[in-house]
Amino acid sequence: MQIIFMNRLSRLAGREEEEFAQLWIGEEEGVWSLGWRDFSVNTAEESTDSLWYEGGSWNEMLCVYRHELAVKMGAGYRPLIDGGLHEEEVLPRRGREQLKLQYYSEHYSQESIYDELCSWRRGRASSERKAPYMLASNRLLRLLSTFLPKTTEELLQIPGIGEAKAAQYGADWLAITSAAPRERNFPLDWVYEEIGDDEFSSWLYKQKELKYKRQLERLRLNRTLLQGIESGLGLEQLKNETGVSRRELLEALEELEKDGYSVEKLIQYELGSMAHEEQQAVWKAYEEFGDLFLKPVLYKVYGDTPPAAAGGLEVHYERLRLIRIRFRREQAGSLDSAMSF
Known part of the structure; x- marks a missing residue:
């Protein structure tokens, strides 16, 4: 394995004792490895290794790196060499x-x-x-x-x-x-005078830890969704696979479309039992009212009392959101075509 990045960190363990650690990234045949090594306070020859990540995704590895580093810095560690992959935000x-x-x-x-x-x-x-x-x-x-x-x-x-x-x-x-x-x-x-610098710095790193944890969870959710969609899974199956709610899945699908991924296979699966005329009515309502709010579209298509459906009113809203993904995709495509002339 080739080591492509390494940094040394330290923190005060007591009044005079200092603890050291090493953070490293390696690569071998397209597989990335990310690890942490704790050195004993008394001798640098005794150490404890932790493998934080091993896999083929640079983006996922980078998310793990930032999250785990924020955890360590929240615990008092500081890099001896600034720069590299370490983000040090300068706040106004x-x-x-x-x-x-x-x-x-x-x-x-x-x-x-x-x-x-x-x-x-x-x-x-x-x-x-x-x-x-x-x-x-x-x-x-x-x-x-x-x-x-x-x-x-x-x-x-x-x-x-x-x-x-x-x-x-x-x-x-x-x-x-x-x-x-x-x-x-x-x-x-x-x-501003009441807060100690060390306590405040640790809290800031805790906020970064939470931020990077959310990014890592979103990255892994997106990967699972894309794999599931490719395998022909529907929303309920993806819910069981990921452990998140159907509403959260729909929000993630909308973000995937914004990022350029296609979720059309899932939309076709979920709308398979919805009449074509009904889908067209929803589309025309989006053209009339815009795609920002769902409730006006719901009332336009179904009136004050939408027809009963298995799963209740939420199923109607899910279908509206899925059709809205298609609608926004076509609108964006039309805009891109207009701008190309």
Whole structure:
């Protein structure tokens, strides 16, 4: 095996002891290997090897590399040589300050206030018929439940809240947060002095670890989907194969199409029992209403009461999404053709 990349890392194990490790990538006949070697504190000759990855995909190996390295750096390891495959993001001052507020909120939010804000979000989302995350993210609710703004001016100092958001939901939020006692006031400059650099750096690497873990899971899901589609599997079989919901599978299929992969074989399989006239009606509804929202298309084709189907209303939405993949593919092809002239 030929070693094509190697780096040495270290961390302090105690007041004076330093631990060392080695990270390496090798290749032999198209097979990539990625490994980690821990050296003993007392002698560099004693070591423990871990094989993180072995396979033929460079992209998958790179995802594993970034995820596992983020885990190690979150545990205190730092590379002795910067560069190579190691990504060291330089954050602008404003971005770093906002991340520190997020870090602080994850450690010091008031759970009772957070729960009350979550309850508000569920009720408001239901009344507006929106997904809860469209009103406010968990991160934003954590920030609100930590810093407890009492005025609109203070509310606007929370990252993620602008004039429009404050005008729409600010009164509801302030009714909850302003009633709670707080120990520290605005502005929030004091937060930046409260957080130690080492703890904050470890938290940043933990965020990277989660990010790269999601990327790795998505890469492996896409590979399984493409192999399953090629083998003629349907959504239910792919659900059993991957362990994810049918909704998540449809979202992944849409992303695969955006990335240039064809999922037409699966679409044909799933729409095999759907009448051609019904499919044409859905297509015409997309031409009339656009492809951003599904509900107008559903009502256009089926009225207020879609016909009963095995699996209920979700089956109708699944079919709409599958036809939308075809519709968007044709629209993109038409645009490409127009741009080529």
